[in-house]
Amino acid sequence: MKIDRAILVGLLATLASTVAVAPVATAHPHVWIGAATEVLYEATGAVSGFRHAWTFDEGYASLATEGLDTNGDGKFDRDELKPLAQENVDSLKEFGYFTDAKIEGEKIELIDPIDYYAEYDPTAGLSLHFTLPLKAPVNPGTLSLTFAVYDPSYFIAFAFAGKDSVKVAANAPKGCTASLAAPPAEQDQAALDEAFFSSAGGAVGALHSQDAVVICK
Amino acid sequence: MRSAVRQIYLIALTFALLAGSAGIGMADTTTTGAATAATTGGTAAPEGGAATPSTKPRSLLGQRDATAGRRGNGVLDRVMVWVETRQHELNRQLTGSVKALKQQGSAWAGLVLAGIAFLYGVLHAAGPGHGKAIITSYVLADGRTLRRGVAISFLAGFIQALSAIVLVAILAIVLKSTGLAIQATSNRLEQASYALIAVVGAWLLWRALAEAFRPSPAAAHSHAAGHHAHGHDHKHDHAQKEGEPCDHCGHSHLPGPAELEGAWSWRKALALAMAVGVRPCTGAIIVLVFALGQGMFWAGVGATFAMALGTAIAVSVLASMAIGARELAMRMTGTGSVWAGRIETAAGIGGSGLVLLLGVVLFLASLGPARPF
Numbered sequence: 001m002k003i004d005r006a007i008l009v010g011l012l013a014t015l016a017s018t019v020a021v022a023p024v025a026t027a028h029p030h031v032w033i034g035a036a037t038e039v040l041y042e043a044t045g046a047v048s049g050f051r052h053a054w055t056f057d058e059g060y061a062s063l064a065t066e067g068l069d070t071n072g073d074g075k076f077d078r079d080e081l082k083p084l085a086q087e088n089v090d091s092l093k094e095f096g097y098f099t100d101a102k103i104e105g106e107k108i109e110l111i112d113p114i115d116y117y118a119e120y121d122p123t124a125g126l127s128l129h130f131t132l133p134l135k136a137p138v139n140p141g142t143l144s145l146t147f148a149v150y151d152p153s154y155f156i157a158f159a160f161a162g163k164d165s166v167k168v169a170a171n172a173p174k175g176c177t178a179s180l181a182a183p184p185a186e187q188d189q190a191a192l193d194e195a196f197f198s199s200a201g202g203a204v205g206a207l208h209s210q211d212a213v214v215i216c217k
Numbered sequence: 218m219r220s221a222v223r224q225i226y227l228i229a230l231t232f233a234l235l236a237g238s239a240g241i242g243m244a245d246t247t248t249t250g251a252a253t254a255a256t257t258g259g260t261a262a263p264e265g266g267a268a269t270p271s272t273k274p275r276s277l278l279g280q281r282d283a284t285a286g287r288r289g290n291g292v293l294d295r296v297m298v299w300v301e302t303r304q305h306e307l308n309r310q311l312t313g314s315v316k317a318l319k320q321q322g323s324a325w326a327g328l329v330l331a332g333i334a335f336l337y338g339v340l341h342a343a344g345p346g347h348g349k350a351i352i353t354s355y356v357l358a359d360g361r362t363l364r365r366g367v368a369i370s371f372l373a374g375f376i377q378a379l380s381a382i383v384l385v386a387i388l389a390i391v392l393k394s395t396g397l398a399i400q401a402t403s404n405r406l407e408q409a410s411y412a413l414i415a416v417v418g419a420w421l422l423w424r425a426l427a428e429a430f431r432p433s434p435a436a437a438h439s440h441a442a443g444h445h446a447h448g449h450d451h452k453h454d455h456a457q458k459e460g461e462p463c464d465h466c467g468h469s470h471l472p473g474p475a476e477l478e479g480a481w482s483w484r485k486a487l488a489l490a491m492a493v494g495v496r497p498c499t500g501a502i503i504v505l506v507f508a509l510g511q512g513m514f515w516a517g518v519g520a521t522f523a524m525a526l527g528t529a530i531a532v533s534v535l536a537s538m539a540i541g542a543r544e545l546a547m548r549m550t551g552t553g554s555v556w557a558g559r560i561e562t563a564a565g566i567g568g569s570g571l572v573l574l575l576g577v578v579l580f581l582a583s584l585g586p587a588r589p590f
Contacts, residue, residue, distance in 0.1 A: 030499045062507040066396035094586035
């Protein structure tokens with residue numbers, strides 16, 4: 001009987017260690033990005049796209065800009081950073097621009113970015129700016145439009161950088177505002193669990209993402 | 218009756234061992250797996266892409282998720298957020314302490330940098346990558362002793378640190394390449410590493426299968442009596458001549474002197490450590506390039522080794538758990554017994570199979586599009 005109990009202990013220890021390690025293992029970003037997004041409108045009042053400004057963490061910024069100070073003046077101007085912006089924007093396509101926009105839960109299609117550039121500010125750091133147009137501008141009317149910026153694999157940790165990081169453009173119809181939903185940790189756990197399963201497992205990033213909501217009164 | 222209960226436990230334990238490695242392992246594939254997913258999803262936004270992460274990683278991923286979900290009543294999420302917050306802090310402190318070292322130039326500042334890099338390494342090993350799953354699977358298959366499990370973890374960590382240092386030294390310092398080129402080369406090395414892991418895994422599996430199915434005269438008579446207590450560590454006396462089939466062993470192993478098999482085992486371990494270590498760690502590359510930008514490349518080198526040390530220790534702990542669980546299972550069944558032999562064979566085949574599977578899955582996933590950042 002003693003032996004059987006020892007085996008059971010071994011079995012439980014193995015299971016416990018597995019369970020302890022596996023989920024923690026998923027949280028593992030290498031790049032941190034502070035995101036700021038402006039919702040763009042057409043003259044008709046339809047939403048036409050998103051204007052993103054993504055600021056990278058200092059460590060990644062140093063890697064990204066390595067070797068790009070081609071004139072050696074110790075600064076990075078937009079021309080020097082052009083190859084970086086181009087490469088970034090090109091490869092973003094495969095990842096859906098890490099932007100997930102929905103109207104009442106229905107996905108909105110996005111197309112290739114326009115007006116993009118990278119910028120280096122000695123205090124603010126490296127940032128990437130681009131406009132992400134909707135395939136077809138859409139007027140949400142009174143329906144709620146939500147968007148989130150995240151990397152499902154969580155290699156990149158996106159976070160909206162503060163309350164004022166989401167806003168609507170100056171020409172937005174009157175009464176339209178953009179705001180952040182409650183941060184994930186404060187959201188209902190059942191909803192989080194559902195997100196975890198419905199986002200096909202690997203999408204740990206979704207767990208850490210924060211929705212932004214655009215409402216028009 | 219009791220033996221039936223025991224056998225059920227044993228089968229469950231063996232499965233738990235394999236599932237454990239798979240669980241840790243599949244966490245490894247999450248990052249790259251989702252990358253592939255995004256390709257299959259085409260231009261669809263992240264969620265659409267992630268919904269189709271190919272059949273290979275999915276089946277096992279599901280298993281891990283189920284485990285996670287069961288304990289996901291708030292605690293899991295808080296732990297994940299905690300780890301993430303620490304990582305973000307450490308990441309900032311890492312660059313901060315390189316700058317502090319530059320300004321102060323004191324030994325204390327150097328120690329702080331080393332300490333932070335070390336913690337970063339430990340915490341990072343809790344995440345995917347760093348061959349943790351592969352090393353754990355390997356020692357499950359061929360661990361034999363705790364010392365070897367620890368040795369291979371350190372060896373792989375050391376090679377991995379060297380890989381990052383050599384990569385940055387050649388590309389950034391000698392060739393004056395751009396960060397994009399460094400990342401692209403790092404991705405190639407990653408692919409090469411996964412391919413090598415698959416090759417080593419196939420080799421291990423082939424050997425494990427060859428050993429398991431090698432016709433053995435021992436099969437003819439029963440060992441349930443446990444008349445000789447020969448462990449798996451080959452400390453028993455080989456009285457028979459070289460090449461002569463071992464006709465009294467409960468489980469088969471290579472014919473020939475124990476010394477020869479020892480050498481072969483080291484060769485396997487070295488091959489695996491090389492395969493795993495070829496892939497440089499992104500965190501190390503970042504700290505090296507950042508330090509280089511501050512004119513303090515040597516500080517980056519030191520931090521990289523401190524990071525590798527932290528990772529190696531954390532991986533050693535995992536590897537030791539796999540070895541410990543295997544040992545325990547074998548000891549419980551009675552060293553040298555039929556069941557101990559069966560567990561060893563199962564762990565050998567299962568562990569090797571996992572190395573192969575992980576190599577293939579990670580390699581396929583790495584063929585996906587290059588990450589923008």
